[in-house]
Amino acid sequence: MESLGSGGDASGRGDAPLVTRRRELDAVSRRAVLDAFGPPRAVWTPPDDPSFVGWGAAATLSADGRNRLTQLQVSADRLFAHIDADDAPQGTRPRLVGGISFHDAHQPDPPWTGFDSARFVLPQLQLTWTDDSAWLTANAVGPDDPAAVDDRVEDALAEIEDATPSGRISEPPGVTSRKRCPSRERWREQVRAAIDRISGGDLQKVVLAQSLSVELERELSLPDVIARLDIAYPDCQRFLVQPGDGPVFFGATPERLVSVSGRTVETVALAGSTGRGDTTEEDEWLAAELLDSKKDIHEHELVADAVRTQLSPYASSVQTGQRTVRKLPTVQHLQTPITAELDDAEHVLTLVEALHPTPAVGGLPPDAAWETIKETEAFDRGWYASPVGWFDAAGDGAFAVGIRSAVAEADRATLFAGAGIVADSDPDREWDEVQLKYGPMLDALE
Numbered sequence: 001m002e003s004l005g006s007g008g009d010a011s012g013r014g015d016a017p018l019v020t021r022r023r024e025l026d027a028v029s030r031r032a033v034l035d036a037f038g039p040p041r042a043v044w045t046p047p048d049d050p051s052f053v054g055w056g057a058a059a060t061l062s063a064d065g066r067n068r069l070t071q072l073q074v075s076a077d078r079l080f081a082h083i084d085a086d087d088a089p090q091g092t093r094p095r096l097v098g099g100i101s102f103h104d105a106h107q108p109d110p111p112w113t114g115f116d117s118a119r120f121v122l123p124q125l126q127l128t129w130t131d132d133s134a135w136l137t138a139n140a141v142g143p144d145d146p147a148a149v150d151d152r153v154e155d156a157l158a159e160i161e162d163a164t165p166s167g168r169i170s171e172p173p174g175v176t177s178r179k180r181c182p183s184r185e186r187w188r189e190q191v192r193a194a195i196d197r198i199s200g201g202d203l204q205k206v207v208l209a210q211s212l213s214v215e216l217e218r219e220l221s222l223p224d225v226i227a228r229l230d231i232a233y234p235d236c237q238r239f240l241v242q243p244g245d246g247p248v249f250f251g252a253t254p255e256r257l258v259s260v261s262g263r264t265v266e267t268v269a270l271a272g273s274t275g276r277g278d279t280t281e282e283d284e285w286l287a288a289e290l291l292d293s294k295k296d297i298h299e300h301e302l303v304a305d306a307v308r309t310q311l312s313p314y315a316s317s318v319q320t321g322q323r324t325v326r327k328l329p330t331v332q333h334l335q336t337p338i339t340a341e342l343d344d345a346e347h348v349l350t351l352v353e354a355l356h357p358t359p360a361v362g363g364l365p366p367d368a369a370w371e372t373i374k375e376t377e378a379f380d381r382g383w384y385a386s387p388v389g390w391f392d393a394a395g396d397g398a399f400a401v402g403i404r405s406a407v408a409e410a411d412r413a414t415l416f417a418g419a420g421i422v423a424d425s426d427p428d429r430e431w432d433e434v435q436l437k438y439g440p441m442l443d444a445l446e
């Protein structure tokens with residue numbers, strides 16, 4: 001490990017060549033290979049792009065402190081400086097996969113063991129699925145003999161060929177006990193205190209979160225959890241990060257933080273929520289009410305304005321799409337797509353830094369919101385509501401906001417969900433909204 005200034009380290013041996021080999025394979029079952037290869041691993045399955053899985057660590061970059069994303073960019077540039085092939089199709093190029101914690105003051109204590117303030121891994125093996133095939137990419141850094149990398153490819157190919165899915169996707173493990181933080185009564189007090197602060201004028205919005213710790217009847221099968229989320233949440237970004245043998249962070253989030261491809265930036269404002277109806281009529285009525293709700297439009301537009309403002313130093317023209325209702329299995333949200341063309345090429349981490357946390361998960365103004373969150377929430381957000389994603393040597397990449405998520409180890413999991421509080425929020429409605437947002441993870445577990 002070498003040190004890159006305070007708190008930064010990289011096992012990427014910046015000046016050593018990065019050796020990459022790739023092979024196209026017949027389609028393989030992701031569930032089967034996830035079963036066959038253990039941690040460290042990462043899964044990234046976007047709604048509209050190929051699925052990606054990484055195993056092992058050819059290099060690990062981690063950093064903390066206020067400059068964590070700048071430090072990471074420096075170590076990543078060094079790691080990628082001597083890449084031996086970069087003209088391959090996008091999904092097959094070497095990628096750093098990982099994420100950062102909600103706040104830079106985070107310590108990787110339980111349940112977040114292994115989840116540094118910022119941590120990205122260049123996998124030893126990457127598998128990327130295309131429409132009818134898959135690509136295996138093997139990465140190695142430094143004194144590794146290129147012939148050893150070829151051997152690793154052959155070994156991995158043999159193992160992948162042998163990997164067969166183990167029967168049907170199992171049923172969720174089942175929940176035997178649950179512990180909420182805060183209690184309903186305490187939540188009411190917290191929301192009222194936040195509203196008082198908003199009335200005082202130094203805060204416009206704050207997103208307060210809850211945690212739900214559950215014990216499971218059986219140990220969690222990660223390949224099966226991901227398979228169940230694929231079926232139930234195909235329109236969401238499914239992700240999983242497991243730094244070592246310990247905990248895993250996973251989710252199915254509807255919220256893109258930012259993606260950068262060349263000069264094109266895509267992001268979204270997602271805030272303002274209601275439930276789903278039991279009938280089509282009720283569902284449409286709820287959607288219409290949401291689209292018309294002054295409180296939700298206010299909550300939403302604070303996010304859209306902040307996103308546009310944060311992008312403006314990098315892009316002279318920022319396009320705002322139409323505000324519509326995004327329907328998810330347990331909730332509906334107001335959503336506005338936002339796109340921009342960058343004036344100059346920028347690294348996706350620069351935009352992550354500019355945007356995180358948006359007021360969809362933090363609040364406004366950001367410092368007053370963080371102060372309120374820190375004083376109010378009696379648990380560590382860890383990587384919940386934080387940027388999770390990947391980037392490559394060109395600085396292209398994609399990041400989601402890690403909501404609708406849980407951190408789990410063996411037969412325990414902690415789920416997180418939050419709601420935006422504005423001046424006219426009602427504590428009980430916000431409570432109900434949070435329970436709906438636990439839906440995706442609870443469905444995966446019970």
Ligand SMILES: C=C(O[C@@H]1C=C(C(=O)O)C=C[C@H]1O)C(=O)O
Binds near residue numbers: 360418420
């Ligand atoms: C904070 C969460 O969700 C965010 C908050 C929303 C809201 O307050 O309406 C809606 C979508 C997300 O941006 C969460 O799911 O935990």
